[in-house]
Amino acid sequence: MMNKIKIxxxxxxxxxxxxxxxxxxxxxxxxNMTKQTLFIYIPANSNxxxxxxxxxxxxxxxxxxxxxxxxxxxxxxYKTGLKTTGHIExxxxxxxxxxxxxxxxxxxxxxKIMFSLNGYQAQVxxxxxxxxxxxxxxxxxxxxxxxxxxxxLTCHGISLSGGQLTFNMEGKVNKNSQQxxxxxxxxIMVFNQGEGIINPNLLITDNLVEAKHAAVIGKFDQAVLFxxxxxxxxxxxxxxxxxxxxxxxxxxxGIDNKYKIIQQIDTYREECYEx
Amino acid sequence: xxxxxxTIKDLTVTLNNNEIIKNFNLDINNKEIHVVMxxxxxxxxxxxxxxxxxxxxxxxxxxxxxxxxxxxxxxVDERARKGIFYAMQSPIEIEGVTNSEFLKVALxxxxxxxxxxxxxxxxxxxxxxxxxxxxxMIHRSINKGFSGxxxxxxxxxxxxxxxxxxxxxxxxxxxxxxxxxxxxxxxIMTYFKNHHASILIITHYPRILKYIKPDFVHxxxxxxxxxxxxxxxALTIEKQGYDFLKEGPKDSRLL
Numbered sequence: 001m002m003n004k005i006k007i008x009x010x011x012x013x014x015x016x017x018x019x020x021x022x023x024x025x026x027x028x029x030x031x032n033m034t035k036q037t038l039f040i041y042i043p044a045n046s047n048x049x050x051x052x053x054x055x056x057x058x059x060x061x062x063x064x065x066x067x068x069x070x071x072x073x074x075x076x077x078y079k080t081g082l083k084t085t086g087h088i089e090x091x092x093x094x095x096x097x098x099x100x101x102x103x104x105x106x107x108x109x110x111x112k113i114m115f116s117l118n119g120y121q122a123q124v125x126x127x128x129x130x131x132x133x134x135x136x137x138x139x140x141x142x143x144x145x146x147x148x149x150x151x152x153l154t155c156h157g158i159s160l161s162g163g164q165l166t167f168n169m170e171g172k173v174n175k176n177s178q179q180x181x182x183x184x185x186x187x188i189m190v191f192n193q194g195e196g197i198i199n200p201n202l203l204i205t206d207n208l209v210e211a212k213h214a215a216v217i218g219k220f221d222q223a224v225l226f227x228x229x230x231x232x233x234x235x236x237x238x239x240x241x242x243x244x245x246x247x248x249x250x251x252x253x254g255i256d257n258k259y260k261i262i263q264q265i266d267t268y269r270e271e272c273y274e275x
Numbered sequence: 276x277x278x279x280x281x282t283i284k285d286l287t288v289t290l291n292n293n294e295i296i297k298n299f300n301l302d303i304n305n306k307e308i309h310v311v312m313x314x315x316x317x318x319x320x321x322x323x324x325x326x327x328x329x330x331x332x333x334x335x336x337x338x339x340x341x342x343x344x345x346x347x348x349x350x351v352d353e354r355a356r357k358g359i360f361y362a363m364q365s366p367i368e369i370e371g372v373t374n375s376e377f378l379k380v381a382l383x384x385x386x387x388x389x390x391x392x393x394x395x396x397x398x399x400x401x402x403x404x405x406x407x408x409x410x411x412m413i414h415r416s417i418n419k420g421f422s423g424x425x426x427x428x429x430x431x432x433x434x435x436x437x438x439x440x441x442x443x444x445x446x447x448x449x450x451x452x453x454x455x456x457x458x459x460x461x462x463i464m465t466y467f468k469n470h471h472a473s474i475l476i477i478t479h480y481p482r483i484l485k486y487i488k489p490d491f492v493h494x495x496x497x498x499x500x501x502x503x504x505x506x507x508x509a510l511t512i513e514k515q516g517y518d519f520l521k522e523g524p525k526d527s528r529l530l
Binding site for chain 2: 221238
């Protein structure tokens with residue numbers, strides 16, 4: 001069953017029953033967390049699928065999510081608002097997998113997102129879709145600390161007129177982390193005065209590693225626009241269709257959440273989509 | 276009553292300063308089917324793209340009129356909304372945008388009103404059935420993972436939904452197997468009869484003409500029409516190639 005959980009300033013809002021434990025620092029004393037950190041502990045053998053709403057617009061936020069062994073976790077996060085400044089770390093232990101589908105339309109963002117694959121066969125699939133006509137800066141890092149770990153980081157961004165979007169991507173494989181697989185794919189589509197920066201890095205210190213990365217910054221293909229326009233669709237509507245396809249195409253989410261994202265994309269003024 | 280649908284007069288077109296179409300003339304009336312044939316690289320597909328308004332090409336002289344109104348200053352989407360439909364030679368794939376979503380937006384834009392979901396789905400289901408397409412395709416990204424033949428059927432599906440009056444078919448037969456060619460040909464002819472449309476077919480081979488009977492066949496060489504005839508001309512070209520136009524036809528009926 002899908003849960004919807006809202007967390008405001010380190011506390012769960014409402015009376016939801018959560019499938020995970022919040023701020024029980026004794027679950028991982030070795031991490032030396034302070035009480036400033038929002039700590040989400042996902043017990044071993046969990047199977048969780050939920051919508052998360054972290055509300056940390058007003059202050060800098062540190063979040064640590066620990067996925068204990070043999071668990072399968074799927075989060076969808078939808079963020080809008082004025083400002084996001086935060087540091088989120090996901091630690092994944094033996095035989096566990098976390099899948100995150102995230103749509104971020106907050107106006108300005110400065111975020112560090114880290115994944116530590118600490119256990120044998122730990123996996124992460126991270127899909128970030130973001131749109132902006134302001135400044136957004138994402139540092140996204142995955143560290144493979146154990147054998148047979150897998151990461152897949154896919155980030156699609158739209159930098160509308162006036163936007164400046166940065167993806168700093170880093171995939172790191174520590175020594176003695178063999179048979180690991182890394183995949184990084186980052187794409188930014190820019191409009192008019194919009195800017196995009198991608199820094200794709202792979203730091204690999206072991207053999208027997210399979211790594212792929214791709215980084216693309218550009219505009220939508222004129223041939224694609226011509227095709228849509230040849231069916232009577234005007235340029236700005238065609239571009240909106242392409243933006244929706246580009247952002248939603250990477251995410252595996254339900255129809256309600258797709259609809260929410262489509263409505264949000266429609267809030268940007270026509271001028272933002274000028275080529 | 277005969278009405279002029281498409282009039283191309285003294286059209287010259289360049290791409291990167293190279294003349295591709297030179298003083299080209301063609302008149303298409305309502306309920307007429309015209310075929311343009313010719314060897315590779317003579318400007319046939321360019322002609323189709325220029326009629327549709329592809330910005331890569333520059334019209335340096337002449338005019339194109341649709342229903343007696345010049346369309347040269349109209350955008351691509353305006354031309355389409357007026358009723359011109361261009362089924363492309365190589366329809367491109369667009370990831371993330373589903374066929375159904377795209378067609379609903381296109382139809383709503385053309386009709387200038389939000390099309391009701393029930394009516395739209397009903398029309399779409401019927402068109403999919405007529406073309407013997409897999410129903411799942413309409414929920415997939417445009418042409419993503421489609422075979423060449425499926426892409427061509429998808430073009431005809433769009434034609435059936437958007438209901439144009441001037442249809443340009445650029446090598447619609449390429450990629451179609453024998454059965455699919457028959458289905459596509461029959462669907463085009465049924466549409467032609469029911470909607471009193473006009474058709475311009477660009478092709479290398481006359482095999483599609485088994486199902487779509489043309490009124491005129493034009494041979495295009497070096498950017499202009501050098502010969503006009505009927506279906507016999509297309510069949511002669513199939514047998515003898517284009518060289519006979521230089522040498523004179525071996526078939527005495529074409530002399």
